[in-house]
Amino acid sequence: MPANEGPVQTRSGAAVPERRHTGRVTEHDRWFEEIAEFLGPAYLRNAFTKGTEQEVDHLIGALGLHPPMRVLDVGCGPGRHSLALARRGFDVVGVDQSEEFLRLARDAAAAEGLTCTFEQVDVRDLRAGAGHDAVLCLCQGGFGLLGGRDETDVFARIAAAVAPGGRLAVSAFSAAFAVRFLEEGETFDPATGVLHEISVVRGPTGDEREFDLWTTCFTGRELELLARASGLVVQSIAGVAPGRYGSDPPTVDHPELLLLARRPEGLPAR
Numbered sequence: 371m372p373a374n375e376g377p378v379q380t381r382s383g384a385a386v387p388e389r390r391h392t393g394r395v396t397e398h399d400r401w402f403e404e405i406a407e408f409l410g411p412a413y414l415r416n417a418f419t420k421g422t423e424q425e426v427d428h429l430i431g432a433l434g435l436h437p438p439m440r441v442l443d444v445g446c447g448p449g450r451h452s453l454a455l456a457r458r459g460f461d462v463v464g465v466d467q468s469e470e471f472l473r474l475a476r477d478a479a480a481a482e483g484l485t486c487t488f489e490q491v492d493v494r495d496l497r498a499g500a501g502h503d504a505v506l507c508l509c510q511g512g513f514g515l516l517g518g519r520d521e522t523d524v525f526a527r528i529a530a531a532v533a534p535g536g537r538l539a540v541s542a543f544s545a546a547f548a549v550r551f552l553e554e555g556e557t558f559d560p561a562t563g564v565l566h567e568i569s570v571v572r573g574p575t576g577d578e579r580e581f582d583l584w585t586t587c588f589t590g591r592e593l594e595l596l597a598r599a600s601g602l603v604v605q606s607i608a609g610v611a612p613g614r615y616g617s618d619p620p621t622v623d624h625p626e627l628l629l630l631a632r633r634p635e636g637l638p639a640r
């Protein structure tokens with residue numbers, strides 16, 4: 371189970387609005403924006419954000435990346451992976467729907483004189499162009515927060531940004547883990563793979579609000595099928611946890627799955 375001491379008291383790292391939906395996300399497509407707005411810099415106090423360096427080092431090694439490759443960070447949040455890669459000399463673009471998180475990312479980049487850029491994009495409208503040597507979508511970076519409806523289309527959009535010969539890394543919350551460790555008050559919808567929970571979120575000044583979280587969970591098989599349908603070759607699907615990225619085969623005790631894939635040379639996106 372991911373460590374979650376911090377402002378977002380949740381197992382998955384995702385978070386939500388004060389209106390009380392239970393079950394499926396119905397009318398509120400951009401529900402995470404309210405959480406991001408409320409959290410602001412407090413997001414980076416969460417324990418699940420503390421393993422950024424390990425995660426980036428693992429991805430660079432496992433995907434065979436080297437600067438100054440072009441990297442797209444989808445659902446970049448306040449830019450922790452983007453910034454870590456930019457410090458290592460990569461040419462990074464981060465995209466996210468949250469203006470508040472993008473502001474934090476831009477401020478951090480400016481403070482360090484990093485040249486990475488950040489753009490406001492809803493992943494459902496992503497049209498990034500197929501010129502990226504690597505595309506990352508980590509820690510429910512948009513892809514795992516879509517209510518179980520738009521994931522297939524969004525995965526295809528993310529995959530389409532991978533250049534021929536380029537690499538993809540997507541982390542996703544594990545459906546097996548979610549069901550195995552389902553806690554009181556949580557519901558898991560087998561039809562959509564969405565885990566619903568209500569979490570107390572602590573803002574930057576210590577004030578607390580309750581939010582609903584809807585995290586779309588996956589099996590390794592689903593990730594493999596999505597990758598193959600987008601013309602990618604699966605390199606590996608590992609069982610991981612925040613700050614503990616590695617190559618172990620998934621078990622039901624791993625909270626997250628890490629898909630690594632590549633687009634074959636000479637084959638543009640479908």
Ligand SMILES: C[S@@+](CC[C@H](N)C(=O)[O-])C[C@H]1O[C@@H](n2cnc3c(N)ncnc32)[C@H](O)[C@@H]1O
Nearest residue numbers: 445446447466467468492493508509510511512
């Ligand atoms: C749990 S955070 C992860 C952020 C970052 N990848 C990280 O590892 O810290 C999920 C991110 O997904 C973004 N997000 C949620 N829905 C999105 C959407 N439809 N389009 C773009 N970004 C979205 C949120 O704004 C948030 O920054």
